[in-house]
Amino acid sequence: MSVTTSSVRPGLLGGVGWRVFNALQLLFTLTWTSVLICFALLLLVLCGGRRHWPLRMASRVWAPGLLAGAGARLDLEGFEAIDFSQPYIVVANHQSMIDICALFRALPVPMRFVLKQELARVPFVGAYARAMGMVFIERQSARAAARRLHDAAAIFNEGHSLCAFPEGTRSRDGRVGAFKGGVFKLAIETGMPILPIAIEGSGFVLPAAGFKVRPGRIRLRVGTPLATTGLQPGDRQQLARRSQQMIIDLQRRGQPLGEL
Numbered sequence: 088m089s090v091t092t093s094s095v096r097p098g099l100l101g102g103v104g105w106r107v108f109n110a111l112q113l114l115f116t117l118t119w120t121s122v123l124i125c126f127a128l129l130l131l132v133l134c135g136g137r138r139h140w141p142l143r144m145a146s147r148v149w150a151p152g153l154l155a156g157a158g159a160r161l162d163l164e165g166f167e168a169i170d171f172s173q174p175y176i177v178v179a180n181h182q183s184m185i186d187i188c189a190l191f192r193a194l195p196v197p198m199r200f201v202l203k204q205e206l207a208r209v210p211f212v213g214a215y216a217r218a219m220g221m222v223f224i225e226r227q228s229a230r231a232a233a234r235r236l237h238d239a240a241a242i243f244n245e246g247h248s249l250c251a252f253p254e255g256t257r258s259r260d261g262r263v264g265a266f267k268g269g270v271f272k273l274a275i276e277t278g279m280p281i282l283p284i285a286i287e288g289s290g291f292v293l294p295a296a297g298f299k300v301r302p303g304r305i306r307l308r309v310g311t312p313l314a315t316t317g318l319q320p321g322d323r324q325q326l327a328r329r330s331q332q333m334i335i336d337l338q339r340r341g342q343p344l345g346e347l
């Protein structure tokens with residue numbers, strides 16, 4: 088499904104104005120993220136290595152700050168009906184790097200993310216992600232990725248949820264691509280329910296190509312959790328397709344995104 092939004096009228100800022108806005112936004116993003124990483128790592132030490140409060144800082148301070156700095160308004164639908172006292176494997180479509188901020192802000196529980204291995208090599212950010220217990224996978228090696236995901240099962244013993252973007256890359260046109268089966272195999276092996284979330288509008292606010300921030304609305308709509316008890320590892324592709332279709336259907340529900 089192609090997602091469009093008219094949140095910002097053409098011509099509201101000229102070309103030079105947008106370049107200045109994006110330069111300031113990039114400076115704010117780097118500064119805000121660096122400061123919050125320092126505080127989170129300090130808090131991790133003070134908490135004796137327990138990650139609960141540093142992760143809560145990401146959801147209650149870091150993510151809201153970046154969304155506000157981007158001029159993004161977050162609309163949430165269906166979250167009040169979900170029992171967040173239990174962990175889930177959260178799966179969402181992926182349009183933008185700002186999806187991580189939106190999910191951190193929307194979900195009222197500590198979250199770990201499945202991230203591509205390249206992010207582990209980013210200075211400062213990689214160190215923070217490793218300290219927070221994020222799961223890095225090598226996309227070029229299915230076997231290595233499966234091992235990393237298998238090791239991630241310990242996250243659920245802490246009562247935390249795991250969030251993944253099963254498309255494996257960001258969509259350029261808003262359409263939901265095919266879901267890879269790795270995280271669904273983990274769900275079947277651990278008995279964790281799948282929680283599907285449809286994201287709309289993030290590709291407008293921060294497109295996949297380049298750093299061109301535009302104020303706009305981001306909508307997250309959550310579906311009914313999918314039970315995995317009784318499923319076999321061979322059912323993972325069917326579970327992946329079912330989850331993908333649920334997210335597509337969630338995107339189609341309701342009114343298109345309009346202006347702020």
